[in-house]
Amino acid sequence: MKNARGAVIYVGKAAVLRNRLRSYFGSPAGLDRKTRRMVSELADYEYIVTDTEAEALILENTLIKRHRPYFNVRLKDDKTYPYLKVDLAEEFPRVYITRGVHQDGARYFGPFASAGSVRQSMDLVKKLFPYRSCTKKITGTDPRPCLEYYINRCVGPCAGLASREEYADVVQHVILFLEGNTELVTGQLRGKMAEAADQLEFERAAALRDQVAAIQKFEEERTVKVDSPRMTDLDVIALAMAANETWVEIFFVRRGKLIGRDHFFMDGPQDDEPGEVIAQFVQQFYATALEVPPTILVQHDPPDDDAPLLQGFLRQRRNGAVRIMRPQRGENRKLMQVVAENAAEGLAQHRVKWLNRSDAIQGALAELEEELSLPALPRRMECYDISHIQGSNLVGSMVVFDSGKPLSRDYRRFKIKAVEGVDDYASMKEMLTRRFKVSAWGVIPDLVIIDGGKGHLSAAQEVMLHLGLQHIPLCSLAKENEELFVPHTPESIVLPRDSQALYLMQRIRDEAHRFAISFHRNLRSKGSLKSPIDMVTGIGPKRKRMLLRRFGSLQGIREASIEDIATVPGLTRSLAVRLKQTI
Secondary structure, eight states: OBOTTSOBOOOOOOSSHHHHHHHHSSOGGGSOHHHHHHHHHOOBOOOOOOSSHHHHHHHHHHHHHHHOOTTSOEETTOSOOOEEEEOTTSSSOOEEEESOOOSSSOEEEOOOSSHHHHHHHHHHHHHHSOOOOOOSOOOSOOSSOOHHHHTTSOOOGGGTSSOHHHHHHHHHHHHHHHTTOHHHHHHHHHHHHHHHHHTTOHHHHHHHHHHHHHHHHHHHHHOOOOOOGGGSSEEEEEEEEOSSOEEEEEEEEETTEEEEEEEEEEESOTTOOHHHHHHHHHHHHTTTOSOOOSEEEESSOOOTTTHHHHHHHHHHHHTSOOEEEOOOSHHHHHHHHHHHHHHHHHHHHHHHHHHTOHHHHHHHHHHHHHHTTOSSOOOEEEEEEEEEETTEEEEEEEEEEETTEEOGGGOEEEEOOSOOSSOHHHHHHHHHHHHHSOGGGOOOOSEEEEESOHHHHHHHHHHHHHTTOTTSOEEEEETTTTEEEOTTOOSOBOOOTTOHHHHHHHHHHHHHHHHHHHHHHHHHHHHHTOOGGGGSTTOOHHHHHHHHHHHSSHHHHHHSOHHHHHTSTTOOHHHHHHHHHHO
């Protein structure tokens, strides 16, 4: 699909083209927000017929990568991803990084998300296995080996200290390790260690012993053992979504053990459902992945239209059956929760790192000043949020960011006291009134951010007018469409999805929400620890201890008569009656 300038804005696939196009041009009320926006920009389209559904998927991936259409979800920076290559055509093979996969008899492992992750894996393999890292021609006639030989990082084929067959064993161990078959590697190394000891080659035996210990230590640190036999070979995929990017976490389980993990960013419209993002990731990742396992666990089900296409595509890539499933219970479910938690934590840490970039923060503050027509750069920003569950323990939170960074010492929590039932607007008024009527606080923010829409903004504006503080800039951020509202402007402000200012606003809003939720949970947990005895006026901690000492437990008090309770020191008959009525 193309816009009026001829730029490609969307690439899709369909088994029945007529039905797919009809779905775009039905009633606007039946279309989601993303599709309405896309259709409003659509000026022309063209189509290509393929022989099979698998070909359609591959072509779709190619066109998305080439044109990077705005309305497609896609792997961020989807350049050619790096791989580890073991070139078996060489007489003494090396392990190195490449960005191309060829049918040349070499073994490839990957793809990896970044050059950093592939180098980390390469460094690990080099520490565990003594293959050569030099590029010289190996003749076996060098007078002496390099330093790596003396620190057990190379077996020294250049100086004739290892034959071609002995070096091939090292390379075979590297390949087995990268495949996740560490038991076979350690078993073979133990055999060689015993053989060296029998031949009184104690120095070589000690080096092999240390190598086995290093591999086992690595295994212990990285391995998640899986109890279910159904989870022998599988990939587990979960995601954490933000408005302008999505972190996809993938764990690789082989032979019931976690052998690796990686993460990728997906770029694209914020209106896509999680299942759609999962489907696009599976399609784009496995188009270049060298291995497709028989089972792929996903956090969200792909759309019904995409599931059969994905199954067929993966079956062709693997040359065998592949199941895509969302785990509901048992070990599969537990493992999915671990991956999902890692995705959420990864995205949170990514945002924290972004906040430490001074250039990005300055750009975000300047953009906010411009977009919100602020009188000055918003150095100090305060964000307010209300939290409750079914109307209980209504609480508010205030978080403060100074020059784009959290200022936790100025955070405040508010227990809403004067509001009956659930009334977010009244709760917001109470919190802001308590905050701004106290002159002792002294500090005036450059911008007040309200978590909510127009109604929440109006409530905040009313408080500021009442307190004579209408000069303090106000705005609200509505989560549904990430729209900003400011006083005296009926239209919302929609920042670009890749806006640094929007990124900062979301971070502040999310921090306020987290802080409010944590306070709310604390209050709920304290409430759950209270005993019914605490509800009786006139019975304090001392009398409570006396009652429990006499009757042993709350159940014992319930079974006791009023007369028996009244005999407890410090209790009267009227207190005993009140206690029995309460518990």
